[in-house]
Amino acid sequence: MKTPIYFDYSATTPVDKRVAEKMCDCLTLEGNFGNPSSRSHPFGWAADEAVEQARKDVAALINANPKEIVWTSGATESDNLAIKGVAHFYHKKGKHIITSKTEHKAVLDTCRQLEREGYEVTYLDPQTNGLVDIDQLKAAIRDDTILVSIMHVNNEIGVINDITAIGEITRERGIIFHVDAAQSAGKIEIDMQKMKVDLLSLSAHKIYGPKGVGALFVRRKPRIRVEAQMHGGGHERGMRSGTLATHQIVGMGEAFRIAKEEMQQDNARIIKLRDRLFDGLKDIEEVYINGDMEHRVPHNINISFNYVEGESLMMALKDLAVSSGSACTSSSLEPSYVLRAIGRNDELAHSSIRFTLGRFTTEEEIDYAIKQIIDNITKLRELSPLWEMYKDGIDINAIQWAAH
Amino acid sequence: MAYSDKVIDHYENPRNVGVLDKDESDVGTGMVGAPACGDVMRLQIKVGSDGVIEDAKFKTYGCGSAIASSSLLTEWVKGKTLDEASEIKNSEIAEELELPPVKVHCSVLAEDAIKAAVQDYKSKQAK
């Protein structure tokens, strides 16, 4: 077993070797290096063919028409294109947008920008299990609401929103529905024939494809329009100009093709490992699972270890590559806004660790992680004045702390 | 975040972890920080009749730099008079541990902790 062990598959995944091979075939003189827009020679034709095959593979995973796929540089760009694109195109219909407080920054900051441009945005409070409250969403809809943007799976706590139910509501009210599916594609079923989603953001690097490429699904029936954010040669039917990055796109296509084929067996294996990890940790005193355990992707577990600060825990767990909701790991010195939004107090947000497993995680790695965590929690709690107070029966919340 | 070797050393082998009896008249206790901010330091000193710090103990909830700052501080204050201990500056701690700018607040907290412990001891003596 090699250390450090990677438990941060939601941050990014390694590129699958099968994907890397295909990508390498699209770079050099010997390979498929042409510009897919070159119509006048076989180099262009071959590149175009590879890009269109990838488009089919990406569409197939979400049961969409390949014509509904627009290549982008990643889910961040897809979110920007979807939200700004709709807001700008449909502004005469209204200027109100609904989203949630636990969205990725790519959605939240895009909405903030639109607020500066004069749009109004409602940020829904999630329930304590991390899920959007459908009734609250319904109640927030106004006559001038043009767009609802809700993520499928949350990147920090892995909870799955009921986008099928939300789609029914938005479609009935004639509101466009955007879903950030960066964390759900390849992990749970996405079916654009069944789900009334109008725009869907995808990223390659969360599912064993390369970084720097993604896609936006733009529904054709009923037809959804977006104003381009990138102008130029009119690629992607004018929605996103720029020479298509053949190797990146081919990589994304292959990653999505593999995901469609192997998702079920991957999930079956990963959920066993996740449960093994959970079982190994759940008996530690004062541990809290963040987010709903039932409506959750198989590979995520997010735990707060009370009275231990997250960054010091990560430092102790130096053989485990994990991420934390602790302020100390962010440049803003604010603890995770997602954990705060679901009602976790600052202490629990500070002491949270996210483990995300993936295709290459092994049982041996899980067992090693459990031992490391238990040993280090014990060590750090011996160092923690808060743990001592807790053990002495002192109510920490009753103390007047001087905030600094 | 990359830590200096000194931070890692103090973090992995913290010096003087523990508790002194806060009710003893020769013990001063300083507890600073707040759980909500992600760091709480408790520093305790035991002072001899000659006004020299004989022993020091700490417990810290916080990041590696906070743990290292308090661990280092317990080493530094032992053998110092109360006045000498109160003069320890956060910048000296930050420099010794090579703390990056975002972690300087950990050394500030350590400075606050020793000041609070000395203050606590002095107010006990005044009674």
Ligand SMILES: Cc1ncc(COP(=O)(O)O)c(C=O)c1O
């Ligand atoms: C939910 C969500 N949306 C958007 C993104 C951004 O994706 P990308 O890195 O492809 O821009 C991420 C990944 O960080 C994510 O988890």
